[in-house]
Amino acid sequence: MDDSKAIFLKDATVNAADGDQRAFIRKALGGYYTNRDLQKARYRDWERARDAASMAKWSAVNDLANVLEKFVGNFERNGGVVHWARDAAEARAIILKIAEDNQAKAIVKSKCMTSEEIHLNDALEKAGFGVVESDLGEFIQQLRGEAPYHFVFPCMHVKREAISELFTKHLGTAPTDSPEELTMIARRHLRQLYVDADIGITGANFLIAETGQISITENEGNARLTAALPRIHIALSGIEKVVNHLDDLSVLLPMLATAGAGQPMTCYNTLYSGPRKKGECDGPEQFHLVLLDNARTRILADPEQRDALHCIRCGACLNVCPIFKNIGGLAYGTTYQGPIGSVITPHLRGLKQWNHLSGASSLCGACTDACPVRIDLHHHLLHNRRNATKESPTLFDQVFHHGFNFVIKRPWLFATGGRIFRATLPLLQKLPIPYMGAWMKTRDLPKAPAQSFRDQWKNQNV
């Protein structure tokens, strides 16, 4: 068994049995469900709005070369510098070089999952650059030395007592059980860092081809500060974030907030075009954008799953996923958790090692229903299962499928086999059946009916 799968099975088993933690996560998500439904109710037709959001992304992704080219032209015309990275290593090297060329002393970052994907903080720290996460949840996770639990709510699994202890240990503050006071501790601690930092690193939620602007969505104001005060702004984005028109945001921004966090809009949705312009009093002198492929073109090359690139990282599919709620975000061992993570991780990191995530789904379809841009998530999990079997079938797959194929084509053999199966079913309950151990541990086999379905059908029709 591959490492990633063994770790996943172990963590998932432990977490699923932790009733306290599961109850805590359910409670944390409770408020989200209420707010999301209240906001959705303000839409005059949520389902049709999903159509519009889906089409806005579909038209950009399916014309990616042209749309991206247009975006880059406009971005550069605005005075920004574009860097291209085929993979994570190239993206890290580009950002390190900017930091070195400018002799950066302090780096402040706002939330950016793409930077988690390329393990940017590790690389910066190894090269001797101090880097501080400024999003409260990411700041807490950085102090804990732990990956984000949920790509929108990074520390939703951490109780306030643990955060208080963490702050006491690292920041020397007095213990408190008030979320408000804890937030204020982080606020006071981080404020001076924005002022002192010489590089600010952010992500990007949308790249607008028509205007060459990048759009950043957040609630706390930390991205605003990160892009306002340091003298250099570096944004890191996947190539798939591009949309055609500024006007597309009229649907995408509210739906991102409603689906992801149950808000009408998140607190700050900011468009940046270039560094400080002539006549402006503040803002960075340099604005760099690193555009990352890192296997996104591999998803693009699969027309069946291309819509996975529509993802606007709202996190709605995680919030409704029964698997996510029971095993938690860390068990996935991926940058992107939940259904969307299970769909794209095998593309990003290899289907052979990560196909087990395709099974981390009850195929209930709650994720597909929740997705504001209509990604066919649960079918893609099935597609990945099929692709994995095609790519490297296990012995069981081969024997079983050939056997099934042989039997199903011969009705007499199927009927005889069925008779034998019905007669021996009570015995099977007691025998260890190969491959069925995990299933059988928690389930009883049903009683065998006296007649096969085919016989019952025949008799009923008489």
Next chain:
Amino acid sequence: MSDARSDIFARIREALKVKAPKPHLKGEPVAGKTSAVAKPWLPDGGESADASLAILAEQLAKLKAVLIRVPDQAAAAKAVAELATAKNWQKVAYHGHPLLRPVAAALPCEAWEADASFEKQKLEGCDAGLTTCESIVAQLGAILVSSASSGGRALSILPHVHVVVAEAGQVVPDLGSALALAKARHGDQMPSMLSFITGPSRTGDIERILVLGAHGPKELYLVLVG
């Protein structure tokens, strides 16, 4: 780096040789501008100025932003001065704009035109930032500020309180209208920053419990003239 660029474009062009099916939609796709197509499906922004103002007031209240409606400029200056007294502000930074200079002059505390002699450390020490805005979106309770209308990037985010003074005529029904207006006004010379502000800064990162004032302003006031 041009190498990586052409490689990525080559991969994209190769990948797109095979067409993908249209997504499974609920209805037929409609041609046209996204905001126009989706208008009947999105939250209402009001069909008349009065309707929009009513929706705006409701949205701002839900967001815990404070709306202060005043009849004229003089009343706006008075309202902000009263706020400053009530909240005991010592230092207020303001954007050098004709609408704001009289308001700043009426303040009972130190007032500093931040964009005239910008200094980030000094701005960090201010109690409140006073700005105008580009437009106000009734549908969502969002205020669009820009580096042009709000004295740069930091003035509307760094001080602990943000006060926006605007005219009632700046209220637009929905997000699509605000984006179209910004485009019409600035063309291809967009301010380097445009930001929709929807309520005071907030976080739910600790146990998903809402806390106002994460990193940006803890309080947001919209003083609407007219």
